[in-house]
Amino acid sequence: xxxxxxxxxxxxxxxxxxxxxxxxxxxxxxxxxxxxxxxxxxxxxxxxxxxxxxxxxxxxxxxxxxxxxxxxxxxxxxxxxxxxxxxxxxxxxxxxxxxxxxxxxxxxxxxxxxxxxxxxxxxxxxxxxxxxxxxxxxxxxxxxxxxxxxxxxxxx
Amino acid sequence: xxxxxxxxxxxxxxxxxxxxxxxxxxxxxxxxxxxxxxxxxxxxxxxxxxxxxxxxxxxxxxxxxxxxxxxxxxxxxxxxxxxxxxxxxxxxxxxxxxxxxxxxxxxxxxxxxxxxxxxxxxxxxxxxxxxxxxxxxxxxxxxxxxxxxxxxxxxxxxxxxxxxxxxxxxxxxxxxxxxxxxxxxxxxxxxxxxxxxxxxxxxxxxxxxxxxxxxxxxxxxxxxxxxxxxxxxxxxxxxxxxxxxxxxxxxxxxxxxxxxxxxxxxxxxxxxxxxxxxxxxxxxxxxxxxxxxxxxxxxxxxxxxxxxxxxxxxxxxxxxxxxxxxxxxxxxxxxxxxxxxxxxxxxxxxxxxxxxxxxxxxxxxxxxxxxxxxxxxxxxxxxxxxxxxxxxxxxxxxxxxxx
Numbered sequence: 313x314x315x316x317x318x319x320x321x322x323x324x325x326x327x328x329x330x331x332x333x334x335x336x337x338x339x340x341x342x343x344x345x346x347x348x349x350x351x352x353x354x355x356x357x358x359x360x361x362x363x364x365x366x367x368x369x370x371x372x373x374x375x376x377x378x379x380x381x382x383x384x385x386x387x388x389x390x391x392x393x394x395x396x397x398x399x400x401x402x403x404x405x406x407x408x409x410x411x412x413x414x415x416x417x418x419x420x421x422x423x424x425x426x427x428x429x430x431x432x433x434x435x436x437x438x439x440x441x442x443x444x445x446x447x448x449x450x451x452x453x454x455x456x457x458x459x460x461x462x463x464x465x466x467x468x
Numbered sequence: 469x470x471x472x473x474x475x476x477x478x479x480x481x482x483x484x485x486x487x488x489x490x491x492x493x494x495x496x497x498x499x500x501x502x503x504x505x506x507x508x509x510x511x512x513x514x515x516x517x518x519x520x521x522x523x524x525x526x527x528x529x530x531x532x533x534x535x536x537x538x539x540x541x542x543x544x545x546x547x548x549x550x551x552x553x554x555x556x557x558x559x560x561x562x563x564x565x566x567x568x569x570x571x572x573x574x575x576x577x578x579x580x581x582x583x584x585x586x587x588x589x590x591x592x593x594x595x596x597x598x599x600x601x602x603x604x605x606x607x608x609x610x611x612x613x614x615x616x617x618x619x620x621x622x623x624x625x626x627x628x629x630x631x632x633x634x635x636x637x638x639x640x641x642x643x644x645x646x647x648x649x650x651x652x653x654x655x656x657x658x659x660x661x662x663x664x665x666x667x668x669x670x671x672x673x674x675x676x677x678x679x680x681x682x683x684x685x686x687x688x689x690x691x692x693x694x695x696x697x698x699x700x701x702x703x704x705x706x707x708x709x710x711x712x713x714x715x716x717x718x719x720x721x722x723x724x725x726x727x728x729x730x731x732x733x734x735x736x737x738x739x740x741x742x743x744x745x746x747x748x749x750x751x752x753x754x755x756x757x758x759x760x761x762x763x764x765x766x767x768x769x770x771x772x773x774x775x776x777x778x779x780x781x782x783x784x785x786x787x788x789x790x791x792x793x794x795x796x797x798x799x800x801x802x803x804x805x806x807x808x809x810x811x812x813x814x815x816x817x818x819x820x821x822x823x824x825x826x827x828x829x830x831x832x833x834x835x836x837x838x839x840x841x842x843x844x845x846x847x848x849x850x851x852x853x854x855x856x857x858x859x860x861x862x863x864x865x866x867x868x869x870x871x
Contacts, residue, residue: 333806360695363831365818368829381805385706390805412693412695412842415841416838417695417837438520438522439522440525448527449529449530455531455534
């Protein structure tokens with residue numbers, strides 16, 4: 313029901329849509345993200361911003377998928393949005409103006425993948441520390457790389 | 469080596485000169501080890517708070533990309549270590565969804581039973597810690613006694629007190645040992661006797677009410693906006709529960725209520741958890757009654773290890789065992805988001821597979837992380853001592869928040 317409304321009313325805002333295990337997925341260009349989410353939250357009852365994360369596909373152009381998950385408490389439906397951003401300019405608009413919970417989630421995606429959320433004025437590291445170099449969840453960051461904040465002592 | 473502050477708070481520059489900046493944690497007995505709250509105080513009142521987490525970050529998602537699907541199970545234990553089984557089951561459900569595996573009826577009911585049992589332990593721990601921080605030592609000891617009985621009982625089943633790793637993709641590690649269900653009923657009766665004492669000690673206790681009533685209030689809209697789920701969201705009066713709304717496992721066949729609060733303050737959060745525990749006990753009893761026979765794991769050669777006896781005697785079984793251990797389960801390419809109602813709220817796993825034996829990407833939507841993102845709104849405007857009460861009622865679990 314709500315999916316049919318999305319597919320008919322928002323069809324100029326997204327490019328592709330498919331079903332993933334009962335969840336509607338929309339793929340859309342980055343410039344349509346904010347207008348679409350605005351309508352989701354104001355007209356279509358998606359009041360819970362669950363999550364934002366990214367998926368790294370090195371070698372693909374554009375390199376990153378930014379993935380959003382929403383939930384509507386009134387109609388009990390989920391929605392996934394996917395936006396592709398290039399490595400040269402990994403920017404997406406921040407959704408902190410619409411959902412408070414976007415604040416922390418965007419900080420995490422920023423430090424883990426280097427996605428820039430324009431409009432979020434607080435993109436300090438959150439799980440890592442100030443001065444950490446690189447973005448650890450990118451595929452080209454080696455898993456065994458160490459950058460301790462306090463230098464290791466020599467074993468005696 | 470130049471010293472870099474691991475956390476720089478914007479409050480250091482913006483705080484009014486008349487106010488005091490207080491640093492609570494990360495090493496503070498009431499911050500459960502791993503969180504830092506920087507508060508700007510005007511007298512005793514918190515004007516602004518900056519909550520900083522990450523001290524328990526272990527790189528779960530990076531590790532997951534380098535391990536086979538079965539080897540990730542012990543990592544999921546350490547997300548919420550007070551209710552490891554719920555994490556196990558939520559993770560396994562995501563992988564099974566992508567594989568298209570239907571678990572056996574006995575496994576379905578056993579997982580439901582164990583999930584509720586572990587939820588009981590988690591709520592007991594949360595309430596115990598909260599009231600202990602408010603000074604209620606007797607209640608703490610009563611609750612910890614219940615918790616320890618549950619943990620010892622789960623130890624009998626799984627071999628570990630906290631980090632069970634009991635799930636397998638497509639089933640469970642083993643079936644129940646003999647006499648386990650009889651002992652379960654004993655513990656539930658013990659729980660009922662002791663929880664009555666907790667109600668007697670706390671429900672109408674003047675000190676407890678003064679510390680918790682009308683402290684850290686929020687409306688349902690506020691809670692949704694800041695991403696709250698689980699008992700915290702329900703304490704505001706919104707009956708949102710994934711077990712009811714998008715039922716999984718055996719929940720559609722169970723009769724249970726979704727308790728809600730009135731105004732989302734600390735007392736409501738305490739009471740919602742107390743009521744949820746009673747519902748869990750009722751659900752466990754229903755599960756025991758309905759528990760069907762049969763195998764606990766699916767007989768699917770793609771995921772289930774062959775029996776040991778056959779591994780030692782048959783070549784094909786050795787090869788299959790070797791391939792499953794070394795290459796891992798071949799999960800078809802695709803992506804899935806699967807969420808369970810963990811004791812703290814919506815625990816979601818977003819899994820992207822490229823068809824190999826290891827996840828291409830495994831993201832955890834952990835309830836505690838979302839809760840910490842909005843906690844400053846519940847601290848600002850209240851007293852500095854209320855930080856402890858409010859933070860306790862959030863049930864922040866470092867392992868889950870920082871991953």
